[in-house]
Amino acid sequence: MSERNRTVPRVGMVGGGQLSRMTHQAGIGLGVDFSVLAAGPAESAALVCGDVVLGDDRGLDDVLAFAKANDVVTFDHEHVPEPVLRAVEEAGGLLRPGRGALRFAQDKLRMRTRMTELGAPSPRWRAVTTLDHVAGFAEEGGGWPVVLKAARGGYDGKGVWIVDGAEQAREVVDRAAAEEVPLLVEERVDFSRELAVQVARSPHGQVAVYPVVETVQRGGICHEVIAPAPGLSETKAVRAQQLAIEVAQALDVTGMLAVELFETADDVVVNELAMRPHNSGHWSIEGARTSQFEQHLRAVLNLPLGSPRTNAPYTVMANVLGGEDPEVYRRYLHVMAEDPEVKVHFYGKDVRPGRKIGHVTVMGEDHRNLLERARDAATYLSSTRVPPASVGG
Amino acid sequence: MSERNRTVPRVGMVGGGQLSRMTHQAGIGLGVDFSVLAAGPAESAALVCGDVVLGDDRGLDDVLAFAKANDVVTFDHEHVPEPVLRAVEEAGGLLRPGRGALRFAQDKLRMRTRMTELGAPSPRWRAVTTLDHVAGFAEEGGGWPVVLKAARGGYDGKGVWIVDGAEQAREVVDRAAAEEVPLLVEERVDFSRELAVQVARSPHGQVAVYPVVETVQRGGICHEVIAPAPGLSETKAVRAQQLAIEVAQALDVTGMLAVELFETADDVVVNELAMRPHNSGHWSIEGARTSQFEQHLRAVLNLPLGSPRTNAPYTVMANVLGGEDPEVYRRYLHVMAEDPEVKVHFYGKDVRPGRKIGHVTVMGEDHRNLLERARDAATYLSSTRVPPASVGG
Numbered sequence: 117m118s119e120r121n122r123t124v125p126r127v128g129m130v131g132g133g134q135l136s137r138m139t140h141q142a143g144i145g146l147g148v149d150f151s152v153l154a155a156g157p158a159e160s161a162a163l164v165c166g167d168v169v170l171g172d173d174r175g176l177d178d179v180l181a182f183a184k185a186n187d188v189v190t191f192d193h194e195h196v197p198e199p200v201l202r203a204v205e206e207a208g209g210l211l212r213p214g215r216g217a218l219r220f221a222q223d224k225l226r227m228r229t230r231m232t233e234l235g236a237p238s239p240r241w242r243a244v245t246t247l248d249h250v251a252g253f254a255e256e257g258g259g260w261p262v263v264l265k266a267a268r269g270g271y272d273g274k275g276v277w278i279v280d281g282a283e284q285a286r287e288v289v290d291r292a293a294a295e296e297v298p299l300l301v302e303e304r305v306d307f308s309r310e311l312a313v314q315v316a317r318s319p320h321g322q323v324a325v326y327p328v329v330e331t332v333q334r335g336g337i338c339h340e341v342i343a344p345a346p347g348l349s350e351t352k353a354v355r356a357q358q359l360a361i362e363v364a365q366a367l368d369v370t371g372m373l374a375v376e377l378f379e380t381a382d383d384v385v386v387n388e389l390a391m392r393p394h395n396s397g398h399w400s401i402e403g404a405r406t407s408q409f410e411q412h413l414r415a416v417l418n419l420p421l422g423s424p425r426t427n428a429p430y431t432v433m434a435n436v437l438g439g440e441d442p443e444v445y446r447r448y449l450h451v452m453a454e455d456p457e458v459k460v461h462f463y464g465k466d467v468r469p470g471r472k473i474g475h476v477t478v479m480g481e482d483h484r485n486l487l488e489r490a491r492d493a494a495t496y497l498s499s500t501r502v503p504p505a506s507v508g509g
Numbered sequence: 510m511s512e513r514n515r516t517v518p519r520v521g522m523v524g525g526g527q528l529s530r531m532t533h534q535a536g537i538g539l540g541v542d543f544s545v546l547a548a549g550p551a552e553s554a555a556l557v558c559g560d561v562v563l564g565d566d567r568g569l570d571d572v573l574a575f576a577k578a579n580d581v582v583t584f585d586h587e588h589v590p591e592p593v594l595r596a597v598e599e600a601g602g603l604l605r606p607g608r609g610a611l612r613f614a615q616d617k618l619r620m621r622t623r624m625t626e627l628g629a630p631s632p633r634w635r636a637v638t639t640l641d642h643v644a645g646f647a648e649e650g651g652g653w654p655v656v657l658k659a660a661r662g663g664y665d666g667k668g669v670w671i672v673d674g675a676e677q678a679r680e681v682v683d684r685a686a687a688e689e690v691p692l693l694v695e696e697r698v699d700f701s702r703e704l705a706v707q708v709a710r711s712p713h714g715q716v717a718v719y720p721v722v723e724t725v726q727r728g729g730i731c732h733e734v735i736a737p738a739p740g741l742s743e744t745k746a747v748r749a750q751q752l753a754i755e756v757a758q759a760l761d762v763t764g765m766l767a768v769e770l771f772e773t774a775d776d777v778v779v780n781e782l783a784m785r786p787h788n789s790g791h792w793s794i795e796g797a798r799t800s801q802f803e804q805h806l807r808a809v810l811n812l813p814l815g816s817p818r819t820n821a822p823y824t825v826m827a828n829v830l831g832g833e834d835p836e837v838y839r840r841y842l843h844v845m846a847e848d849p850e851v852k853v854h855f856y857g858k859d860v861r862p863g864r865k866i867g868h869v870t871v872m873g874e875d876h877r878n879l880l881e882r883a884r885d886a887a888t889y890l891s892s893t894r895v896p897p898a899s900v901g902g
Contacts (some may be wrong), residue, residue, distance in 0.1 A: 121834045124857075132589070141537045144530060144557045145794075147838070147855025147867065164537045166557045323661075324849075401538075402798075405850050422852075427820050439844035442854035443516045445540070456717075457798050459815075462540025464517075474540065479798070479820075 119343075124149055125417055128186030132159030134472070135192035135393045135409075138401070139487060140165045142409035144387045153182045160463045161192070166253045176200045179401040183209030190371055190416045191392055194222045197270075212319070212370040212416035213391045219393040220367050224298055225267040234366050237385045239263075239378075240303040242463050245293070253301045261444065264288045267298040276336060278304060305385050307378035311345055312396035314362040315373050316411040316421050323364060324411065324421040326358045326404065331376070337470070340490060341433045343399045343426070344485050348379070356384045363389065372397065395435070395472070401425075402477050403431030404460055428479035432486040434494035436474035438467040440497050444474065444497055451493045458493045515540055518810055521575050524566050524585030525552030527856040527865070528786045528802075531794070532585070533558045535802035541810065542661055542810040546575045553856040554585070569593045576602030581766055584785055585808045586663075587614045603810035605712070605763040606784045606821045613760050614784040618660040618693050627759050629752060630778045632656075632771075633696040638686070643678045648693045657681045660691040669729060698778050700771035704738055704788035708753040708766050709804040709814050716757060717804065717814040718750045719797065723790050724769070730863070733883060734820070734826045736792045739876050741772070754783065762897060765790065767807045788828070788865070793817075793871050796824030821872035827887035829867035831860040837867065837890055844869075844886045851886045 125148055129136045132154025140161055143150035151167035161166045169185070171178030174196050179205065182190045187208045201215035220227045231238045240257055244250050244264075254262050255396075264285065266275035279285045292299045296420075310333055314326040327344035344353070360375045363386075367373075374394035376387040397408035406422025414421055436444070444462060451458060455478070462474040476493040478486045518541055522529045525547025534555055544549045544560035555561045562578070564571030567589050569825035573596065576582045581603045585649060594608035604611075613620045624631045625747045634651055637643050637657075647655050647805070657678065668690075671833035703726055707719040720737035753768045756779075760766075767787035769780040790801035799807075799815030807814055829837070837855060848871070855867040869886045871879045 124838045137537060140557075141534055144534045144842075145854050146855075147857050150557075162559070164533075164543075166555070166559055168559070211784045284770070314890050403794075404850075414845070419841055421843065421849065423849040425850065437805070446516045448539075448812055452807070452815065456814065456816040457818065459538070459798075461538050461542075 121300060125187040126151065126185070127413060127417065128153060128169075128182050128189045129161070130179060130182065130189060130196060130275065131163040131192030132156070133192050134160045134465070134495070136161035136310040137164055137463060138398075138407075138461075139190075139192070139393060139412060143413055146410065146413055148413065150413075151186065152180075154180065154190050160465050164463045174200065176203055180204050180207060180209065181193045183207070183211070188416050190412065191218070192205075193392070194218065194390070198222065210226055214370070216369070217367045217369045217391060221416045223267050224265050224388075225298055227389055228300060228302075231363075231371065231386050234362065235358050236363065237383050239305050239385055239387075242301055243267075244289070244299050247282060247286050247289050248291060250279075251282050257303050261304050263302040263304050265300050266292060267300060269297065273334070275279055299418070304376045305380065305387075307380055307385070309345075309379050309380050310387070311348070311356060311377040312341070312394070313356045313360045313375050313377065314394065314397045314400070314408055314424075315357070315364050316371065316408075316415045316424075317361075317364040317369050317373065318415045318421060319370050319418045321365070322421050323361050324406070324424050325360055326397065326400060326408070326424045327426060328353045328377075329358045329396055329399065337435070337437070337472075339435055339437075340397045340487060341396050341399050342483050342487060343403055343431045343433075345379075346430075352384055355494065359384070359386070371415045372408050374391070387434075395475075397435040397463070398475050399431040399477055401461070403427055403433075403479055409456055429481045429488055430483040431477060431479045432483060432490045433475055433477045434487075434490035435472050436462070436476060436494045436497045438469050438471040438473045439499035440469065447497050451496050455489055455493060456497075458489060460493070460497070512648050517577070518580040519544065520555070520806060521546060521562075521579030521582045522585055522635070523572060523575065523582060523589060525549070525554040525561075526585045527553045527858070528585035530557055530856060531553035531791075531800075531854075532583075532786060532802045532805060535800055536806055539803065539806055540570045540805060541821055543806075544575075544579065544701070546571065546676060551859070553858050556857045567593065569596055571603065571650060573597050573600060576600070576604070581605055581760060581809050584611070585784070586785070587611065591615065599845045607761070607763065610760045610784055614782050614886055616660050617658050617781075618691055620782055621693060621695075623760065624756075624779050627755065629756065630776050632778055632780075635694055636660075637682070637692050638696045640675060640679050640682050643672075643682060643694050644675050650696050652695050656695040656859055658683075658693050658695065658699050659685060662690070665892050667729070687813065693703065698780075700773055700778070702738075702772050703780070704741070704770040704772050705734070705779060705787070706749045706753045706768050706770065706799055707787065707790045707793070707817075708750070708757050709764065709808045709817075710754075710757040710762050710766065711808045711814060712763050712811045714758070715814050716754050717799070717817045718753055719790065719801070719817045721746045721770075722789055722792065730828070730830070730865075731788045732828055732830075733880060733887075734789050734834060735793050735880060736796055736824045736826075738772075738825075742763045745772065745777055750887075752777070752779070755792050764808045765801050788868075791868050792824040792826040792870055794854070796820055796826075796872055822874045823876040823882045825871045825872060825876060825878055826870045827880075828865050829855070829869060829887045829890045831862050831864040831866045832892035833862065834892070834895065835860040838854035840890050847889075851882060853886070853890070 330345035547555040723738035
């Protein structure tokens with residue numbers, strides 16, 4: 117670093133996905149030196165970032181060198197193995213969140229154990245290794261179906277199976293045993309909808325919590341987010357926000373924490389945790405004074421946190437999933453002409469069916485209208501073939 | 510470009526300043542391929558952009574090669590000489606705005622001539638080459654002071670002189686003659702305040718006009734912008750917006766046009782034009798549904814324009830000027846702790862006294878309160894020395 121800018125910190129983000137891409141975008145505003153450790157030059161963040169380190173974003177040598185080159189290192193995914201995190205910290209690397217927090221986001225067994233210790237509202241659950249364990253768990257509770265989860269490595273519905281009986285359960289248990297993946301079983305929660313809440317926490321212990329949002333999932337993938345969750349009782353909203361703050365403190369999280377929740381008749385129940393900017397917080401780019409990406413940077417830099425106040429009564433985000441047509445840009449013409457208020461975000465990723473390749477956001481007063489417009493735009497960007505757009509006049 | 514992304518256009522921006530930097534930031538969201546032609550690797554945009562071409566951003570060879578490598582080329586400044594623009598267009602380069610429009614932003618004599626032809630409200634003005642011309646102009650009108658302007662090369666108050674009499678005028682006329690810079694003289698408009706209005710225009714002829722803003726200038730440099738201009742009459746606001754649209758159409762502008770205006774007792778008067786994102790539009794990053802930077806990209810790509818609707822009753826922007834301390838980052842701690850709603854933008858530029866190195870933005874309902882908060886934050890970021898901040902916990 118040059119002498120003149122020696123107080124501007126260098127932040128490194130491990131992983132070249134869209135979360136790094138959007139964090140870089142926020143970092144441009146803050147004027148911090150931001151670099152990304154990406155597996156390849158065509159990764160989403162590597163396409164746009166001025167300072168890209170190519171390497172193995174899960175391997176000891178590359179993550180260690182990356183940590184040495186940066187004042188603080190953070191993550192766009194949970195996939196750096198714990199021994200690598202440990203070695204980096206022992207070598208003096210500053211990880212935010214640190215290994216002590218990340219291990220609860222990396223391992224669902226540890227997470228459930230810790231949530232139970234904390235008294236956080238949780239589904240009934242148990243670690244299982246055999247079919248008998250699973251069947252016993254089902255018989256003790258409300259019977260089938262139950263939910264089987266791989267303790268590690270899952271995301272976007274991968275590693276989660278809703279099983280209707282012993283036969284289905286056997287397939288999962290046998291495969292997990294063969295692949296040496298620890299399993300847990302959970303009751304299937306009788307929920308009315310899914311919620312999420314984002315909280316930022318800095319090393320000083322300052323926290324900033326965002327409004328509780330409704331997440332609409334299909335096939336284990338988040339399709340839409342409505343911020344704030346329409347019609348959520350004040351009691352449940354405050355309970356969810358307090359829960360997020362307590363979890364962030366208890367687990368010593370630094371940066372953003374997303375808590376995914378089920379809403380039940382009279383409570384909220386913890387489903388999953390993520391310690392990074394999260395899909396359920398993308399609405400905040402336009403919808404809040406401080407986006408989750410800027411907030412994550414402020415938190416990991418130990419800067420005072422920004423206001424999570426909303427910019428409109430409602431903000432709705434819809435994910436754009438890859439469709440049959442690999443070319444998304446030429447769909448902009450229609451979507452932008454149809455709705456001049458829709459904000460299009462495209463991650464520059466290769467289009468593959470079902471893959472998250474972008475998102476759209478709309479702000480306003482009537483959440484039903486916003487949801488319809490966001491869905492229309494996202495669906496159009498996702499699927500049918502349209503004629504090419506041109507920059508010609 | 511790869512086969513799979515062949516419909517994603519490549520946009521190149523000539524000049525590596527903060528306008529390119531913030532346009533890159535907007536381009537990340539749109540997912541377009543954005544590159545910058547910068548004079549050096551430490552320029553504001555070059556620090557953060559993934560695709561930087563180093564070269565002479567005013568020279569034929571480099572601008573021509575840059576145009577050939579991009580589908581469309583736009584500008585962060587007006588300093589590319591007209592013969593270069595002509596040669597690039599003749600070689601098939603697509604410039605937006607084109608040479609035919611840019612020449613009115615590059616030359617104040619041409620601009621005044623064209624404004625007069627269009628019947629746009631303008632100060633009394635005349636091209637001058639001798640002291641007698643200047644004195645004659647003063648005598649015919651309201652006497653001294655008058656305003657002398659270099660027809661080319663000025664910005665941020667450079668190349669503009671308010672002269673109180675013949676003696677001061679002689680100095681300017683002699684120096685302009687020695688440097689072969691054409692001069693014009695203008696009456697000093699009796700204005701109550703300065704205003705600006707931004708309009709975007711696409712090659713299809715679509716326009717989107719932003720609210721008229723108040724700009725607070727000191728020493729020829731914009732210090733603060735209040736959007737919209739408080740207490741501006743509907744008549745003057747509409748007149749200013751219509752004027753901006755008419756000028757954009759008449760001059761065949763593509764991209765953003767900023768029209769700087771004087772407010773007089775019963776009208777608005779054209780002061781300057783800029784055909785690019787402009788300091789008076791930085792408020793729109795947070796304050797409008799579509800920022801001027803995204804809008805500029807949409808316009809030069811011939812995409813449908815986005816909504817210029819505001820996100821709050823008032824948005825106030827204040828420039829951060831370099832002070833005595835070269836290190837700005839460590840001031841963040843105080844400013845962010847003091848006001849969690851202030852948005853800090855830092856351009857990564859070397860700090861020199863008086864140089865624009867960043868800006869801050871605040872949104873809300875009471876423009877006086879917002880102006881005070883924006884000034885406080887900008888002043889603090891600009892000047893006195895403070896203890897170092899640390900990323901340590």
